[in-house]
Amino acid sequence: MQQIARDLASFPHHADAERALPHVQRRYAVLRLRQLFVPTARHVRMAEGIDMLMRAGYEGRDPAAWKFEARQRRLARSNILRAPASRPVGCEGGAGCGFLIGAPGMGKTQTVEQALRSYEQLIELPGLPAQVSWLKLECPDKGSIRSLCFQFFDELSRLVGKSDYTALFMHRRAGEDALMHQMALAANFHGLGLLVIDEIQHIGRVAGEEHQMMSFLTQLTNQLGIPVLFVGTLSILAHIQRTGRMARRSVGPACAIWKPLTRGSEWQSCLTRLWTYQWTQEPTELDDELVDIFFEETGGIIDLAVKLYIAVQLRLLYRSEMDAQADEIIRPNFVRGVARTDFAPVRPMVKALNTGDPAKLARFEDLHSFERNYWANMKALVGPSQIPVTATSTDLNHAADAEATGGLQMIISQLQREGIGDDIIFNLIDQIRHKGLDPDDNPFAFFAAAKDILRKAKRPKRPSAKLDVDALNDRDLRKLIEIAATKGLTPLEAISEAGLAGIWPEAAS
Numbered sequence: 001m002q003q004i005a006r007d008l009a010s011f012p013h014h015a016d017a018e019r020a021l022p023h024v025q026r027r028y029a030v031l032r033l034r035q036l037f038v039p040t041a042r043h044v045r046m047a048e049g050i051d052m053l054m055r056a057g058y059e060g061r062d063p064a065a066w067k068f069e070a071r072q073r074r075l076a077r078s079n080i081l082r083a084p085a086s087r088p089v090g091c092e093g094g095a096g097c098g099f100l101i102g103a104p105g106m107g108k109t110q111t112v113e114q115a116l117r118s119y120e121q122l123i124e125l126p127g128l129p130a131q132v133s134w135l136k137l138e139c140p141d142k143g144s145i146r147s148l149c150f151q152f153f154d155e156l157s158r159l160v161g162k163s164d165y166t167a168l169f170m171h172r173r174a175g176e177d178a179l180m181h182q183m184a185l186a187a188n189f190h191g192l193g194l195l196v197i198d199e200i201q202h203i204g205r206v207a208g209e210e211h212q213m214m215s216f217l218t219q220l221t222n223q224l225g226i227p228v229l230f231v232g233t234l235s236i237l238a239h240i241q242r243t244g245r246m247a248r249r250s251v252g253p254a255c256a257i258w259k260p261l262t263r264g265s266e267w268q269s270c271l272t273r274l275w276t277y278q279w280t281q282e283p284t285e286l287d288d289e290l291v292d293i294f295f296e297e298t299g300g301i302i303d304l305a306v307k308l309y310i311a312v313q314l315r316l317l318y319r320s321e322m323d324a325q326a327d328e329i330i331r332p333n334f335v336r337g338v339a340r341t342d343f344a345p346v347r348p349m350v351k352a353l354n355t356g357d358p359a360k361l362a363r364f365e366d367l368h369s370f371e372r373n374y375w376a377n378m379k380a381l382v383g384p385s386q387i388p389v390t391a392t393s394t395d396l397n398h399a400a401d402a403e404a405t406g407g408l409q410m411i412i413s414q415l416q417r418e419g420i421g422d423d424i425i426f427n428l429i430d431q432i433r434h435k436g437l438d439p440d441d442n443p444f445a446f447f448a449a450a451k452d453i454l455r456k457a458k459r460p461k462r463p464s465a466k467l468d469v470d471a472l473n474d475r476d477l478r479k480l481i482e483i484a485a486t487k488g489l490t491p492l493e494a495i496s497e498a499g500l501a502g503i504w505p506e507a508a509s
Helices: 002-008 016-020 023-035 041-057 066-081 108-116 145-160 165-169 176-189 210-224 234-242 244-249 265-275 288-298 302-322 332-342 344-355 368-382 393-397 407-417 422-434 443-457 477-487 491-497
Strands: 097-102 134-138 194-198 228-233 255-258
Touching: 002 041, 002 108, 016 023, 023 302, 041 097, 041 108, 041 194, 041 255, 097 108, 097 234, 108 134, 108 194, 108 228, 134 145, 145 165, 145 176, 165 176, 176 210, 210 228, 228 234, 265 288, 265 302, 288 302, 288 332, 288 344, 302 332, 302 422, 332 344, 407 422, 407 443, 422 443, 477 491
Parallel strands: 097 228, 097 255, 134 194, 194 228
Antiparallel strands: none
């Protein structure tokens, strides 16, 4: 278990000597926290369950044995006859199936990816087809079956590099049953050990396709004859429970439901480890009040706790750089203020977590939109080169309740519509807040102050250099127009006087 924990863990570099670095270098150092992953007992158990699932799935699938070739022939024959394919010999009980369901931001995808990295994905075998130990897909946004099949063949072709399965199998007229048979044929040929399908909460987004997609996934686990691991948020739990065959399989070593951490020893341990990564000049000790505030503002979501800690340090460093008198101590009120500013889109979800309302919590499928908004905000504090910003300007306006669409969001949206860059916007916000104005108390006064700063910051137009008319050619239009002004002529009369009137038909009349 300790070896699995070491394999899963990811601890970025940190040294106390870095506290003396300039502000900008320390802000970039704070971004190392994106690499931090502290495995807990649930992560270790899941990684071990994945290992069990893969090893059990390879029983009876030796590619050097005669059973391998016999299995391929049966799959090919079943594809021609459109008959159900039999399972591999030695797997009469059916392939294993795993489920990892949990609240967004609990490290589900990261745990699976960290666990899979311990296995070589492509293995070249002498005299045998290349073995693919695992393949990870993401369920399409609209839950399309064809898109999932296309992704499978495309990813397999990319890994193997010798066969274009997409062109071979993804015909326009190919039906879902035929595609499923072809997936089983390709998976068995390359000895696929585990198929991971992430983001399965996207199932059912298109009306009427929920049952169809769940049936397809159920048949897929039967037809492939290999283990399949499904990963998704709590919103998919009801779909699984309504499908009897899937619910029956959601029990085993690689099956778990991850709820947010409670305010206990596990949360304290995670936050204590996180707190060691500080780049402020003055170290701040972690006390019970800060532990409670981080829990209240993140609802026990590990990913949100890391992001809040990043945002707090970045804003402290930015403030102290702008104001030499400002300190860099992490105070409870400052943490709450940063959470109100940068965590507005997820506050409804945090409220649902704190109140323990499962119905409200199930509405929040993922944190992708918040991720884009959050890193767009951090871009203004650090710079674009180190931040994976994929947000559009309008993403900041996607809010789930009135609090998220309050004064601050209204001001940000309006300034963005006027073409102001995000880095300038957040600089303005910090300047105006330093003057004592609150965007939620009086958004109109706050916006007026922002416009006033922008107006004063506009550079006056440089006076244009005076044109030396005498140095111009006698037939230069600029010289002719200048002569017309001094003689009281119209430009056309001056041009005609210079003998250039023939170029305009109306001038000759």
